[in-house]
Amino acid sequence: MAAPGDPVRRELLALLPRLRRFARALTRNPDEADDLVQNAVERALRNLAAWTPGTRLDSWMFRIMKNAWIDEVRSRSVRDRVLAPEETGLNVGTGGAAEMETHLEAQAARTAMEALPEEQRLVLALVLVEGFSYRETAEMLDVPIGTVTSRLARGRAAIEARLSGRAEGA
Amino acid sequence: MKLTDEELMAYADGEMPAMDAKRVEAAMAEDPPLAARVARFRAVRRALHTAYDSVLTEPVPERLRALLGDVAANEPPPVVDLAVHRDTRKARFGPPAWAAMAASLVVGVLVGHAVLPSNDLLVGDGRYAGADLARVLDTRLASDATNQSAATRIGLTFRANDGQVCRTFSHAAQAETTSGLACRENDRWAVQVAVHGDAQGEFRQAGADAPAILDAVDAMISGEPFDAEQERAGRESNWAVVP
Numbered sequence: 001m002a003a004p005g006d007p008v009r010r011e012l013l014a015l016l017p018r019l020r021r022f023a024r025a026l027t028r029n030p031d032e033a034d035d036l037v038q039n040a041v042e043r044a045l046r047n048l049a050a051w052t053p054g055t056r057l058d059s060w061m062f063r064i065m066k067n068a069w070i071d072e073v074r075s076r077s078v079r080d081r082v083l084a085p086e087e088t089g090l091n092v093g094t095g096g097a098a099e100m101e102t103h104l105e106a107q108a109a110r111t112a113m114e115a116l117p118e119e120q121r122l123v124l125a126l127v128l129v130e131g132f133s134y135r136e137t138a139e140m141l142d143v144p145i146g147t148v149t150s151r152l153a154r155g156r157a158a159i160e161a162r163l164s165g166r167a168e169g170a
Numbered sequence: 171m172k173l174t175d176e177e178l179m180a181y182a183d184g185e186m187p188a189m190d191a192k193r194v195e196a197a198m199a200e201d202p203p204l205a206a207r208v209a210r211f212r213a214v215r216r217a218l219h220t221a222y223d224s225v226l227t228e229p230v231p232e233r234l235r236a237l238l239g240d241v242a243a244n245e246p247p248p249v250v251d252l253a254v255h256r257d258t259r260k261a262r263f264g265p266p267a268w269a270a271m272a273a274s275l276v277v278g279v280l281v282g283h284a285v286l287p288s289n290d291l292l293v294g295d296g297r298y299a300g301a302d303l304a305r306v307l308d309t310r311l312a313s314d315a316t317n318q319s320a321a322t323r324i325g326l327t328f329r330a331n332d333g334q335v336c337r338t339f340s341h342a343a344q345a346e347t348t349s350g351l352a353c354r355e356n357d358r359w360a361v362q363v364a365v366h367g368d369a370q371g372e373f374r375q376a377g378a379d380a381p382a383i384l385d386a387v388d389a390m391i392s393g394e395p396f397d398a399e400q401e402r403a404g405r406e407s408n409w410a411v412v413p
Contacts (some may be wrong), residue, residue: 009238009239009240010238012238013235013238013240016230016234016235016238017225017226017227017228017230018226020225020226020228020230020234021222021223021225021226024222024225025218025221025222034231034233034234037234038233038234038237041234041237041238042237045237045238098321099316099319099320099321102220102319102320102321103319105217105220105221106217106220106221106319107221108217109214109217109218109220109221110221110222113218113221124218127183128214128215128218128219129218129219129222133185134180134183134185149176149179149180150176152176152179153174153175153176153179156175156179156211156214157175159214159217159218160210160211160213160214163210163213163214163217164210
């Protein structure tokens, strides 16, 4: 077990904002997201010996987080599943119409993400939010790259349809 | 030519080999609805960033920092983590010579290029910030609650090797994003690097943390990026140059 203040812990500390963003994209509310981050960091600390120095720590950590989340989804009760999604990250700016529009678009995007099947949401979070390449994402998920592209295509088309529907209805 | 959503998305994400990308571009030129579809796919990426990037500037809860032995730190995290970027780049590309190469390439290729989306964002052939952008660079702090949801966002602020204060920015307009690095020069903001989100390859991820922009920061920065307190002091001194 590495000591506090060692380089790996410092790197993980620096990764926390990105891990929290990834978790927010996967889950339905900020508390659930931070619980997931906590779970994943605890797992990582227990398994630090499994990380190969010199390889990318972020990919390793995102993979752990993905596993923690899949376990979480599997164990989620039926009661949880039917709960309505909560309003996440509400932060209405004090500015004018443009800022309000940005806020509404962000809210619509979050709602659209929540409506996606988990496997698609995972791919969109890694590729579109976290900026991993298709190949890196395929490696993290242990699936062929074709699976990444097809999940990405379906999930993204669904979100695109919801966002353009909103724009046309406005 | 029939193009699937998967192919159009690979193109929109800069994941397509150059030869195939040329075919898509040719098809788009003849088929405006196709081009519009690509633009909408890019818009989804931007919308998701708008939806989730504000998390990056939130203070990380103590219970998470404490797991990693950091119980003293109270500063909110920087919007863009240069250290993480440096490590990522090392892991991907090896020698740091790559950084200077990429940075100069971007300066050469993109500043003042006709692909810049807004005529008013940059002025003087792309060499200076336009009035609206200059106002944001003058007054906005990365720690402002509205920064992440604004159309023009501030990323890092730092002091360059020559003493000038420089700031990174990211401007979203329609489906495209322009990111850049501007330094205080007399009473103007001189744009050092600008990257347009419509470009391919290295420029694919054109948020405030676009690799090309961070590479330019890395090449110019003296010391560490400003923390929230230094940034505030910088604004109060009107981003004064330190001899």
